[in-house]
Amino acid sequence: MQLPGDPRIDAIAEALxxxxGDDRDLEAWAGELRISERTITxxxxxxTGLSFAHWRQALRIHRGLxxxxxxxxxxxxxxxxGYGHPSTFxxxxxRVMGTTPGAYADQP
Structure with missing residues (x-):
């Protein structure tokens, strides 16, 4: 995945x-970067066309693949x-791929 290309949030994307697995939420990022959660959102x-949560989820699924x-x-x-339980992953x-990781891995 690429950086969003916005200097206000590229540090978040680089870290993720x-x-x-970095589980900092919007509040933590906002405090660290000294910008508002709304600005990050x-x-x-x-x-990216995605919310922060959806972008992070897409990154994690991409990396998971x-x-x-x-x-x-x-x-x-x-x-x-960074998922708390395998069932959450x-x-x-x-939700993203339309199939489970096991079924995806079993595909030829």
Missing amino acids: LADP RAFRSS AMLAEGLEVHAVSDQL IAAFR
């Missing part, structure tokens, strides 16, 4: 690209991507 929507392709187990992928994966 480096560590998709608007910047993500304007730059690569990890599954490398042969990692679902629970390991879930842990590395599986549900997010299904």
